[in-house]
Amino acid sequence: MIPRPELLRDLSSSFELTASPTVSGDLVASVRTALAGLDPLPGDSGEIDVRRDAGLGEEAYRLTVGSRGVEIVAGGPAGAFYAAQSLRQLLPPAAYRFSSGASWPVRGVRIEDAPRFAWRGLHLDVARHFFPKREVLRLIDLMAVHKLNRLHLHLVDDQGWRVESRAYPLLHEVSSHRPRTAVNHYREPDAYDEVPHGGYYTLDDLAELAAYARSRHVTIVPEIDVPGHASAILAAYPEFGATGEPHDVLDRWGISPAILSPLPKTVEFLTAIFDELIGALGETPYVHIGGDEVVLDRWAASDEITAYRESLGLGGVVELQAWFLRRLADVLAERGARAVVWDEAFVGGGLRQDTIVMPWRGMNVGRRAAAAGHDVVATPVFPLYFDYAEAGSPDEPMAIGDAITVADVAAFDPAPAGWSDEERARVIGVQAQLWTERVPDPRTVDYRMWPRACALAEVAWAGAAGAAGDDFDARLGEHLGRLDALGVEYRPAAGPHPWQRRRPHRPSTVRVTEVMERIDAMTHDAESTRPSL
Incomplete structure (x- = not known):
């Protein structure tokens, strides 16, 4: 089992x-x-x-x-x-x-x-590539089979906005599509497919998804990632940006300098969006507000924003970002929802104590968040970023890097024995992330997600596999027959089928563990959370 x-x-x-x-x-x-x-x-x-x-x-x-x-x-x-x-x-x-x-x-x-962790999650990025409602319903069913219970939907990024807004309709009319999509390998010159891409969920779709998920004991966690990653929002409503200048929905990957302003009108705008989301989802216990990879230069260069920051008695733009995220968390708390953030928001300081932290840059920063009294959902790149290839081979479809294997996931311990009892108690769960820059269709979602998500389910429910006498590999071999019956196009243990080798991967000379060492080094002070472009 x-x-x-x-x-x-x-x-x-x-x-x-x-x-x-x-x-x-x-x-x-x-x-x-x-x-x-x-x-x-x-x-x-x-x-x-x-x-x-x-x-x-x-x-x-x-x-x-x-x-x-x-x-x-x-x-x-x-x-x-x-x-x-x-x-x-x-x-x-x-x-x-x-x-x-x-x-x-x-x-x-x-x-x-009984489960080890209350939060047993999968994240799906529907902003970089949109997946129709039927695919989300199917994913909910597959999660239920594996006793997974949190579906984190990344609904907005520079490359698209994915939910209807009746209060701000240009979001779905303008920001939900882009004219083309980058198809280059990581860090190579831009190449594009010249094919328009887009789509969004209506509020009725979101209500249906939430009701369907609840019937299977899955909670949908919507993410509106702010204040960075804002190109798509500002393509529709540039007046909420730090400069007011026009933007386009981004057609390439990477980090953008586009940023929302922290002024009261932006808080009012996002409050209206939260009200629409919560109204569609029903009473929802969590809303993710991002806080990652924010380029703060345009805040620092704005006289209006500087004057506002000084009026609040804040010493710099990092403090202002912390204030902004806390203000949004207060708005959510008034509506009965807890804010969830990526770890940069914790490093920046000033969070509400009930804010949940997702330490994507490594469990060292997760431990610091737990020691500070925040609940933590373990989400480190290694081994829980499923946009990484499962082998360093050109037979794999294009990925951001390599390699994260089923065995890597199965061996992960979200609450390490070396932590104190108090720190371990703050780890409320574990979640795998599927970012979709290089995941253009549902068949690739299946390939990237499964069977690594089977190993995630094992860790989230029962704890890490691999102890003496553990038979996870044998159980997984039997379980693949269930995935076959369910029509899941998972990655075979021996490597991809010929038809799964589309847009071949270019193996990296840098191991994921080396990447993790580099990004962990970025988590030790607030200023280092600012990405360089």
Whole structure:
């Protein structure tokens, strides 16, 4: 099973489960959703009996399969849902295909299980390349199979804005498309495909995505990345920029100097956007506000912004950025949501204490955030940036660098043993990132995401694999049959199929670990968070 349960003990008896099992007891809806495709039926004395135990955690469960059927005891709807996902993994891979009239033997087992981390996330960048609603719905289903429960959608960047705004309609009318896209290798001269690219989710789409995700115990975490990465926003509304000059939606990759102003009118603008997002998503516990890779030069050069900074009693533009992000976090808190930021925002200082920090530049800065009392979701480039190739080979499709393997992900420990108990307790989860500069279509999403996300699910639910006696590799080999049945075009262990070798990768001479050493060195003072262009 993936992820591995906390306890699994074989029993001598077994049971024959039909493709349309009856389900009775409490929490039936969660079980029926998890077994979608098997068409479970309600019943007074079903093959699957479900009941609640208030003594268990919300996501915890006990699953027993014996000669008289299946018993699920769960702490809440999420626990019942995950128990049913485990039950399905006890069936052959054919149980992941739509079936009619089939039945499968289920071996007798007793499973006692609960997750290690509350935040078990995947990030999808829909700003660099847009993925239609159907693909996000499918990803939610795949996350649910793996007991992953946070979908972080990166909705805006220099290269596009991806959600309808009724308050500021030029955002989706102008900022949601670009005339062409860079197709060059990393750090090579620009080359373009000359093909327009775009798309956005309506607010109704977002509401549907959120409701669908909630039914599968997945929370959508929207990201509006500010104040940098702002070219697309300023293409529609340049008056919210630091200079007021016109901008275009960016057609190349890399860091842009485009930056929103920190003035009150910008806060009012973003408040209206947050209200639209939260209104569409329903009550959402988290909103990511970015804070990464911000070029502050245009703030420093603006007399108006300088005067405003001085009126606030702030000593420099780094302090002003910290004030700006805290102001936005206050707005979100008034609406019942916690702010989430990338680690540059923590290094800049001044965060609300309840702000969650994602240390993408390494776990050293994550440890500092935890020691300062912030909750942390582990997101380091190595080994959790899935836009990196899985091998240093030209057979791989184009990637930003190489190599991050399934084994690298499986061995990762988000809360290292060398940290203090207090620091480890602040690590609330772990999340993999798929940035999509070089991920142009859903087939490439599958290739980059899976099976590395299987290893992520293992780490997030059960802890790092690879201990003595651990059989993760064998379990993953069996699990690939389930992915085949689900139609996932994952990367084979032996390397890509011929049709997966499009736009070949150019292997790097710099290892990911060397990159991590360099970017970790950037996290020791606020000024070093300012990228050079």
